[in-house]
Amino acid sequence: MGTIQALLHNYVLVVAVSGWLIAQLIKTITVLITTHRFDVERLTGAGGMPSAHSAAVCGMAIAVAKTVGVGDPLFALAFLFASVVMYDATGVRRAAGEQAKRLNVISSKNKLFDDMLKESLGHTPLEVLAGALLGILLAMIIPQ
Numbered sequence: 001m002g003t004i005q006a007l008l009h010n011y012v013l014v015v016a017v018s019g020w021l022i023a024q025l026i027k028t029i030t031v032l033i034t035t036h037r038f039d040v041e042r043l044t045g046a047g048g049m050p051s052a053h054s055a056a057v058c059g060m061a062i063a064v065a066k067t068v069g070v071g072d073p074l075f076a077l078a079f080l081f082a083s084v085v086m087y088d089a090t091g092v093r094r095a096a097g098e099q100a101k102r103l104n105v106i107s108s109k110n111k112l113f114d115d116m117l118k119e120s121l122g123h124t125p126l127e128v129l130a131g132a133l134l135g136i137l138l139a140m141i142i143p144q
Contacts, residue, residue: 019139027052050127050131053089058086058135061079
């Protein structure tokens, strides 16, 4: 089997990438419906509902569990990786986004910078939970 074909038949990879893609599409469609404009940045950007990072890593962890079992060290690695990604999304990246909001307010009042800082970096716990549930659901319904 060729490299591309092997990648396309890698169950864990298919689930993880599907989770990321579907979450990004959901965000893009939601923005389109609410603002009546297509925001191409939503297709790849961080932040928003649901968390694409959480969908990808939770889907990956469940797909690994289905493939090798929860007793395998590979599942432990996937589980810990997913935990760190989701913790980071609600902690460090969310705090950075909140700081960017405040700096943008200060900057706009004082005309300090021409460019605004990106504010949508992290996630609320609900956005992470929604992404996690999406990833888990995909791992459960996509066949091995």
